[in-house]
């Protein structure tokens with residue numbers, strides 16, 4: 227299994243509270259148990275055929291099983307995922323936390339930091355209303371960023387970069403040295419602007 231993917235998955239599972247996971251024959255199964263996401267499998271492109279068979283055999287309703295395959299060549303992985311439905315391609319990104327930019331909270335916004343089951347939750351509020359949220363889960367020296375989003379009415383005002391700065395500062399204070407995350411296309415623009423480096427692509431498919 228790819229080391230960075232394994233480290234990301236560990237923190238992501240902690241952030242989501244999906245800590246029931248196993249690895250069999252190079253395929254990780256995260257038993258999320260959510261109505262629309264019963265189980266999510268992770269593997270590398272080398273084991274995609276085996277992982278597709280495992281996903282198809284999972285005893286869950288259609289639409290509730292996902293398979294994510296890490297690869298530097300998604301064009302080869304996509305045909306191998308048939309008959310699963312390919313949803314989108316994401317980026318695994320990482321960065322050293324010591325060098326991370328520290329952007330201030332824009333005026334008129336307030337930062338609220340809380341901890342919940344191993345993850346640090348950050349929220350930026352405007353007039354008491356939530357404008358941006360995100361989490362970071364610290365696993366030894368790794369910090370995994372998750373669920374960063376800014377409300378549509380508050381975008382491009384520097385909220386996400388301020389929120390990322392606050393999360394990273396707190397994770398670094400708790401001993402984390404490397405940040406890891408899985409970025410959407412939109413998220414990648416944000417994280418690249420903060421110096422994060424794309425390491426691998428990840429193709430996400432489902433039943």
Ligand SMILES: CC(C)(COP(=O)(O)OP(=O)(O)OC[C@H]1O[C@@H](n2cnc3c(N)ncnc32)[C@H](O)[C@@H]1OP(=O)(O)O)[C@@H](O)C(=O)NCCC(=O)NCCS
Pocket residue numbers: 358373374375376377380381382383384385386387388408409410412413414415416417419
């Ligand atoms: C991605 C997202 C969190 C960015 O939030 P935001 O508060 O608007 O981001 P910021 O204002 O802090 O942007 C900081 C920098 O990131 C980059 N950036 C952010 N959104 C961008 C976009 N839509 N297009 C191009 N660059 C973008 C820019 O470099 C920007 O700096 P600039 O405005 O000075 O050019 C927001 O668009 C969002 O919630 N999207 C939907 C959910 C999502 O995709 N989350 C990421 C999951 S991985």
